[in-house]
Amino acid sequence: MTTHQAWLDDVRPNPYADQLAIGFRRLRFVRTLEQEYRRYMLEDSFDLRRLTLCAGMLVWLAFAVLDFFLVPASTERWWMFAIRIGVLALLLACGLLLLIRRHIHLLVPLSVTCILAPGLGAAAVVAVAHTVDPSYPYEGLLLICMVAYFLAGLRLTEALASSVVVLIGYVAFELLAGLVLPRLINNVLFLLFGNLMGLVGCYLLEYKSREHFLVVRLMRILADHDALTGLHNRRSFDRQLERLWRQAQRESLPLALLLCDIDHFKAYNDHYGHQAGDAVLRRAGAVVADAARRPLDMAVRLGGEEFAVLLYDISQPQALQRAEELRAALEALKLRHERSDTAEMVTLSIGVASVQPADGGEFAQLYAHADRALYEAKAFGRNQVVA
Ligand SMILES: Nc1nc2c(ncn2[C@@H]2O[C@H](COP(=O)(O)OP(=O)(O)OP(=O)(O)O)[C@@H](O)[C@H]2O)c(=O)[nH]1
Numbered sequence: 001m002t003t004h005q006a007w008l009d010d011v012r013p014n015p016y017a018d019q020l021a022i023g024f025r026r027l028r029f030v031r032t033l034e035q036e037y038r039r040y041m042l043e044d045s046f047d048l049r050r051l052t053l054c055a056g057m058l059v060w061l062a063f064a065v066l067d068f069f070l071v072p073a074s075t076e077r078w079w080m081f082a083i084r085i086g087v088l089a090l091l092l093a094c095g096l097l098l099l100i101r102r103h104i105h106l107l108v109p110l111s112v113t114c115i116l117a118p119g120l121g122a123a124a125v126v127a128v129a130h131t132v133d134p135s136y137p138y139e140g141l142l143l144i145c146m147v148a149y150f151l152a153g154l155r156l157t158e159a160l161a162s163s164v165v166v167l168i169g170y171v172a173f174e175l176l177a178g179l180v181l182p183r184l185i186n187n188v189l190f191l192l193f194g195n196l197m198g199l200v201g202c203y204l205l206e207y208k209s210r211e212h213f214l215v216v217r218l219m220r221i222l223a224d225h226d227a228l229t230g231l232h233n234r235r236s237f238d239r240q241l242e243r244l245w246r247q248a249q250r251e252s253l254p255l256a257l258l259l260c261d262i263d264h265f266k267a268y269n270d271h272y273g274h275q276a277g278d279a280v281l282r283r284a285g286a287v288v289a290d291a292a293r294r295p296l297d298m299a300v301r302l303g304g305e306e307f308a309v310l311l312y313d314i315s316q317p318q319a320l321q322r323a324e325e326l327r328a329a330l331e332a333l334k335l336r337h338e339r340s341d342t343a344e345m346v347t348l349s350i351g352v353a354s355v356q357p358a359d360g361g362e363f364a365q366l367y368a369h370a371d372r373a374l375y376e377a378k379a380f381g382r383n384q385v386v387a
Contacts, residue, residue: 016218020211027156027206029214037213038155042107045153049111052151053095060088060118063140067125076132080125087121108154112162115148119166127173134179138187141170142194149198156202163195226301228278229285237300237308244296244312245363248356255312256319256354258326259370260288262305263347263382267339280335280346281305287333291326308370316354316387323350323385331383347383349374354387 008021019029029037064084071077094110094117097103103110122141129136144166148159170191174184224236232240241257248255262268262284269277281301288307292299296312309326311319327348335346351374353366377386 011218011222014218014221016214016221020214020218024207024210027203027210029210033214037210040213041153041155041209042104046104046107048151049107049153050095050098052147052153053091053098053114056114056118056147057088057091057095059143060084060091064088067129070136071129071132074132076128079128083121083125083128087117090117108158111152111154112158115144115152115154115159115162116165119144119148119162120169123166123170123173126170127177127179130174130179131177134183138170139190141166142191145191145195146198149202150205156199156206159202160199163198167191167195226285229282229289229301231285231289231299231301231307233300234302237298237302237310240298241310241363241366244310245357245366247296248312249358251313252356252358253313254315254354254356255310255366256314256316256322256352257366257370258291258309258311258319258323259302259351259353259367259374260307260309260323260326260348261350261374261378263342263349263378264337264340265305268337268346271339283333283335284330284346284348287326287329290329291322314354316352319352319354320385320387323352326350327383327385342382349377349382350385351375351377352385352387 005021008017011017012021015030015033019033028034064081067077067080067084071080091114094114097106098110119141122144126136126138126141130138145163148154148162148166149156152159154162167188171184171188174187179187224232226233244255247253262280265277265280268280284305284307285299285301288301288309289299291297291309292311294312298310300308300310302308309322311322314322327350330348331343331345333346336344337346338344340347351370351372353369353373355361355366355369357363373386377384380386
């Protein structure tokens with residue numbers, strides 16, 4: 001069903017691309033992605049669920065009023081009214097819980113309750129009404145099933161299970177109330193076909209929702225990462241630097257930036273060719289990635305043969321040590337570079353800047369400081385770290 005096969009192979013391995021490639025016709029992802037998708041759905045459908053519940057309560061109330069015109073005055077009519085009020089009270093209770101966002105973990109059970117209560121309530125009301133007037137409309141039950149399929153933010157399995165319970169409840173109530181069999185069969189067939197359409201629509205909707213989830217996340221990763229090395233790119237770096245700067249200001253913690261540049265890379269390219277140059281960039285990228293070990297650290301390919309490592313909550317001596325380890329790690333790879341004036345292998349010059357954002361200043365200054373240090377590292381003979 002997916003049309004992305006042609007370019008997906010170019011961006012694999014990647015969890016979202018892998019899932020798109022293997023497909024999800026049964027509306028299920030691999031475990032970790034499935035959990036992520038469900039969390040996303042809860043957040044994404046929250047407002048829809050609240051809106052549907054408010055609208056649903058108004059419609060339910062309108063039908064309660066309508067009963068007084070449709071059904072002649074009788075004990076049955078008061079029973080119907082009592083059921084409607086009971087359901088409304090339950091919906092109100094669920095609504096109160098839904099309106100408070102911190103009950104998001106209860107969202108699925110609450111939503112299912114908000115389908116089952118009016119669904120079974122309506123089934124009971126219809127059955128009671130049919131004891132006095134067999135032509136009393138039962139089609140409203142289908143409306144409730146449609147809400148389950150399309151407007152309650154439920155997944156297909158949840159919507160289907162809720163609708164099946166409502167249908168079984170309807171049949172049970174009608175049998176108890178004694179509705180004649182041909183009429184009951186007619187009503188059930190109508191409800192079943194209606195549900196079948198809802199089922200197909202809900203399947204297609206959830207399939208598209210899942211596809212959208214995967215594609216958007218994949219796009220975000222592609223937009224934020226460098227294709228050659230897999231490191232973060234400049235756009236992602238700019239965003240993270242601004243974010244970390246503010247966090248470091250709030251928490252009064254230091255921030256360090258290591259700007260790294262491969263020495264004599266033009267000469268390497270000219271001598272060994274562009275493809276060999278790409279291979280060196282990949283190896284260097286892996287070494288740079290190793291320097292960003294903690295969750296808030298970030299390894300970046302800024303462009304060409306320039307890399308950066310952003311380090312959170314690290315003192316200047318520690319940042320210098322990390323830079324020296326990084327420089328030594330690339331040197332230790334002993335990637336032969338015959339045209340380098342500095343050494344026989346590919347080497348790295350690193351400029352280090354370390355600041356305490358709480359002391360004031362702009363995050364651009366951190367970059368400018370590291371850039372100046374890198375310039376000096378190049379000027380002093382390359383293959384070295386300067387702070
Ligand atoms: N193979 C390859 N080369 C690239 C890529 N991006 C940029 N380059 C090359 O990187 C080289 C950078 O050269 P310069 O900026 O002169 O730097 P340098 O030769 O390393 O000189 P110093 O930095 O002063 O030591 C250029 O030849 C670019 O064509 C890439 O993605 N792949």
